[in-house]
Amino acid sequence: QVQLVESGGGLVQAGGSRRLSCAASGRTFSSRVMAWFRQAPGKEREFVAAITWSGGITHYLDSVKGRFTISRDNAKNTVYLQMNSLNAEDTAVYYCAARYAPGSWPQIRGAEYESWGQGTQVTVSS
Numbered sequence: 255q256v257q258l259v260e261s262g263g264g265l266v267q268a269g270g271s272r273r274l275s276c277a278a279s280g281r282t283f284s285s286r287v288m289a290w291f292r293q294a295p296g297k298e299r300e301f302v303a304a305i306t307w308s309g310g311i312t313h314y315l316d317s318v319k320g321r322f323t324i325s326r327d328n329a330k331n332t333v334y335l336q337m338n339s340l341n342a343e344d345t346a347v348y349y350c351a352a353r354y355a356p357g358s359w360p361q362i363r364g365a366e367y368e369s370w371g372q373g374t375q376v377t378v379s380s
Contacts, residue, residue, distance in 0.1 A: 256280040256369050258350045263374030266340055270378075274335040276350030276371055285352035285369075287361055288326060288333040292346035292376075301362040302348070303335060313360035317343070340378045347373040 262274040276288065289304035303314045303324040312324055323336040333350060351367035361367070 256285075256352065258352060258369055258371035260348065260350045260371040260374040263348065263376045265377045265379060268341050268378055268380045270340055271336070271338045272340065272376060274337070274348055274350075274374060274376070276333045276335075278331040278333075278352065285354050286356060287353040287359075287367075288324075289351045289353070289361070289367060290324060290333075290335045291349045291351060291364060292344075293349070293373075294343075294346040297346075299349070299364055301364075304360055304362070305333065306359070311359065313362070337376070340376075342378050342380050345376060345378045347375050349373045 256278055257280045259277050266272050285307055287304055287306055290302040291299050292302050293299040301315055302318055303322055305312045305324045305326055321339045326333045350371040352369040353361055353367045
């Protein structure tokens with residue numbers, strides 16, 4: 255069983271930055287795609303960013319392009335989400351997800367991911 259553990263959430267002022275981490279552990283980790291999703295209070299979960307493990311190809315939600323950067327460290331089985339220029343609309347619980355099966359790129363629906371972390375809260379204060 256693969257476990258995904260997010261960290262790095264917290265309270266940040268508008269305009270500030272935060273880096274989230276997602277560490278994978280358990281059986282040999284062999285995901286094809288890693289992604290970050292978020293869910294704000296009263297809203298549906300939404301895709302934020304995804305990255306392929308092998309080639310590092312990335313895809314972003316339009317509203318975070320140019321502000322967020324997803325990256326991975328294959329040796330550490332860890333995925334990061336660097337978030338800059340944060341605003342109140344970025345306040346949410348952020349979830350890390352892993353997909354193992356092949357498929358068309360990009361995968362932006364939650365149902366396309368098999369493993370999930372417990373989430374980490376990011377609160378942006380204005």
